[in-house]
Amino acid sequence: MRRSVALLLLACASFGAVLGHASATGVAAVSDAAVQGESFPRKLSDFGFFAEAARQVPAAGVTPYALNTPLWSDGAEKLRFIYLPQGTQLAAEGDGLLRFPVGSAIIKTFAFGEGEARRLIETRVLLHRAEGWVALPYRWNSEQTEATLALAGGRLDLVTPAGEAISYAIPNKNQCKSCHSKDGEVIPIGPKARNLSQEWLGGMAAAGLLDAVPVDADSLPDWATHATGPAQPLARAYLDVNCAHCHQPGGGASNSGLDLRWEQDDPHAIGIMKRPVAAGRGAGGHDFSILPGQPDKSILLYRMDSAEPGVAMPELGKASVDRDGVAVVRRWISELKD
Amino acid sequence: MNRIALAAALLATAAPLAAETHVIAPGEGAQERLQEALILAEPGDEIVLEAGRFVLTDGLSLDVDGVTVRGAGMDASVLDFTGQMGAGEGLLVTSDNVTLRDFALENTKGDGIKSKGADNIVYHAIRVEWTGGPKETNGAYGIYPVESTGVLVTGSKVSGASDAGIYVGQSRDITVRGNLVQFNVAGIEIENSRNALVTGNIATRNTGGLLVFDLPGLPVMNGGNVVLRDNIMKDNDTANFAPPGNIVASVRRGTGVLVMANDGVLIEGNTLDNNPTAHVMVIAYTQPFEDARYNPHARNVVVGPNAFGRGGDDPQLDGKDMLLAAFGGALPPVLWDGLSESPESALKIASGVTGWTLNLSKVGQSLAEAQPGPLMLTPTTSWDVPEVGAPAALEARLK
Structure with missing residues (x-):
């Protein structure tokens, strides 16, 4: 319950920012150069996706979303965001994957622990560059002040919400692709229209960030x-x-x-x-x-x-x-x- | 832009960067250092594994075309996966024109090296081994190219695989040459693949030596055009240790060559010795299936001249004692189930090749209905030798 309220608040903040209303969290700007460039930025902060990274408060142009049925990753809490450059929007194609403009990005942070004890572990970004999607993993430091590029992945010990002590694996860049791949190309997986709520789709369309809510689209259960x-x-x-x-x-x-x-x-x-x-x-x-x-x-x-x-x-x-x-x-x- | 400036610009962008060599030493942080090198490599680069033992916790992967990974020798540079915690294989290759040579993988939790959709791949002098000997808990495949065109596996050694030591699946234009496969369930398996040459290999102490399978329900179908030539299949007598449920769990201990379904398999010039069930077995696929694309029959299998030593003298077959008595203490080298799509389209034998048949009359029939008898085929004097094997460019890479 706490989580969905938080997501709702984030959503309001972000829609507000996009629509140009005054917003305390909407001042930071995303670096289009970092998203669209050819390099692999070393630090997550180089992108400027967050106004307050440790609290996962998004910057202007970055919108949170949730999935009806999410991918399970050892019980990690996931904070998902979409970045759309100024003046661009998503396009719906039936109930399938939303079409993302070049220059957009998908950001997913993995966290464990509740409330004050919450620790950000990693943030994975998918960057839609001119030559295609690029998937990069970033690992958070223990101070929770920055996440740095972990091309080769990594491991850390943690306890899952179910109480199991595990060695958690941050994927390497190739492993990102081994899931995010079809016919050898990197693609997003999650943001399919059928796995997004009607409310979210409607909000995005109303804000001009989605061309239209698909009609008669299938919907995955909650x-x-x-x-x-x-x-x-x-x-x-x-x-x-x-x-x-x-x-x-x-x-x-x-x-x-x-x-x-x-x-x-x-x-x-x-x-x-x-x-x-x-x-x-x-x-x-x-x-x-x-x-x-x-x-x-x-x-x-x-x-x-x-x-x-x-x-x-x-x-x-x-x-x-x-x-x-x-x-x-x-x-x-x-x-x-x- | 004037012409000179244009030319300069073209040169600047088109000139390939000089191929680089990245040397990776074993020791602290080997997992990250090696994986990072595999990610950051550019086409043409070589990643060199120094001699020593690389202790790894996770599967590695390569997704850059044209990279060579080279060790100091299959006994010198060892990727040790004994403590592996994740991933389905030791090394996954998903890019084209890759060369893997002169290193070893030990004790991967799943498969050894898998290359998927990786065209024109060369495996040379690779060792994949489960060091505890044959065990059901070992990984399935040692060297595992799948869905690829252009595959060369040569001079390599695999032991302990709980399915096949060298498995080539759903691929075409394949050469498997000069490898040693031992203590696996299947030494070498060619499955749903075409244009394969399997030659000069030694398969020993496996459950079965060389398997050529065509199975239903897979994305790539219609296996065939396979030549098994000048291999040695000897002492394949290890009890089947495949986990139940897998198709190879049905392979009888003591099989030299097993052909199941397939269109066009030539078996010639091989040496087969001391394979206690059968030197050569040719059968149809017997499980129920619902794949309209699939033909369960073996078609156009030719057993040419081969050197058959002792064998068939301790067959893992029901009615073994009666069979041995009937055939004078040992079964003849070729075992056929008797099933043929049309008369004589299944199996042809060269002059001097002897065998026996179960004389089954329809696919899926119980072995209890077999009516064993000597093979009464008219020997063939000539047969087609299909064009098979990996492109010559793959061989040239090793020169």
């Missing part, structure tokens, strides 16, 4: 309903958001033949009665990715429910098991009929 909502849409949304960036044609795991995108409706492609190809011990002794009615005999759930390297899926960005995600997918597979 993950806050995961415990009680219908299993099928929740599970398919979860797999779309957490797995399909690799498991789709042209994605990093295309050779598996598994396609977990929301829009895929071929049962075999999403894993039902599909035999493994290169799963190795990740198969866990099971014959099928998904065996209807049998979550405990389904490779997909076995790998979700593991934190062991070589078995665990996703391969990146996870050192512990997402109990909520496992529960939803378990419920869905249990309900599937032969």
Whole structure:
């Protein structure tokens, strides 16, 4: 609850700033040179995305957003922002990925801990440059005053909200691409119209930052309903958001033949009665990715429910098991009929 | 702009920067230093791994075209992944025209080196090893090029893979030459791939030596045009230690060559000795499938002249004792399931090649319905030798 209120406040502040109302937080300016240049800025502050970085208060032109069903990353709190240069806007294309103008950026900060104890761990930026998207990871210092470029990634020990002590991995630049890639090009993953709330889309359109709210667009369920909502849409949304960036044609795991995108409706492609190809011990002794009615005999759930390297899926960005995600997918597979 | 200025500008932008060499030493911070070098490399650069042991915690990756990663030798420069905490493989390559040579990877948690969509890749004198010997918990593949055109794997050594030591999948124009694969479930596997030459390799102490598979339901289909020539498959007698659920878990201990489905496989000039189930096995894919693109039959498999030593004398087959008694103590070298899309389209043998058949009559039939008998094929005297192998430019890179 506290988090959604904070997001709402941020959203108001930012919309206000964009619309030109006086705003205490809207004075800082983003460096278009840093976003669009050819270099890899060494410090996150070089971009000027934040008016107050430690509190994650965005600068003018930087708008927070949230996803209906988010990617799970060891329970990290995520603060997501979009930067649009003056005079530009997003364009909606059905329920898919919003089209971003050159010069825009997507910023995502990963944090652990509540309230005063909150620590910013890393901020990942996606920069839309003339030659394409560039993904860069920045690691926060312990003083929380600056984040510096971590091209080669890194590790640190922390305790997840679930109370598990883990070695948390900050991805290296190539690992950013291994998720953010289709047909060899870097692309954003999260900001698809179907995974953004109608309120947010409407607000952006009203502020002139989005060309139009897509009509009749599909909408992923709100993950806050995961415990009680219908299993099928929740599970398919979860797999779309957490797995399909690799498991789709042209994605990093295309050779598996598994396609977990929301829009895929071929049962075999999403894993039902599909035999493994290169799963190795990740198969866990099971014959099928998904065996209807049998979550405990389904490779997909076995790998979700593991934190062991070589078995665990996703391969990146996870050192512990997402109990909520496992529960939803378990419920869905249990309900599937032969 | 006048012409001279234009020319100068063109020169300034078009002249390639001189290729650089980045030398990486083992020791403190090796993970970050090596990964950073792999990220910042420019096409044409060489990354040199000094001799020694690089203790790594995470998978490495390379996404820059035309880079060479070179160590001081497969026993000198060792990337040690015993303490690996993340990623699905030791090294992932996703760029084209990459050369990997003269270094080792040990104890990766998943696969050893995976190259995906990485055209014209060369693996030379690479060692991938799980040092605890054959174990179900070892990674699946040692050397793992997939979805690539132009693959050369040569002079390398893989042991302990819980699936295949060298696995080439969904690729084309492939040469796998002069490698040593031992104590893997499958020594070398060519899967859903075309135009592959597998030659001069030694496959020993695996469960099965060389596998040529075509499987349904994958993005790239229609495997075939594979030549297995002048390899040695000897003493492949390690019990199958693949995790259940994987297709290779069905490989019988003691298989020299296994061809499953595929269109066009030539097996000639090989030496096969002491493979206790069968020197050569040719079968259809037997699982149910729903892929209209898929043909489960083996087609146009030719077993030419090969040197067959002792074998088939301790087969991992039901009815083993009866079979051995019927065939005089050892099964003949070639085992065929008897399944053919049309008469005689599955298997051809050269004069002097002997074998036996299960005489099955339809794909998916239970082995209990087999009616074993000697292979009664009319020997062929000539067969097509398809154009196969990696582009010559890949070989030239090693000169």
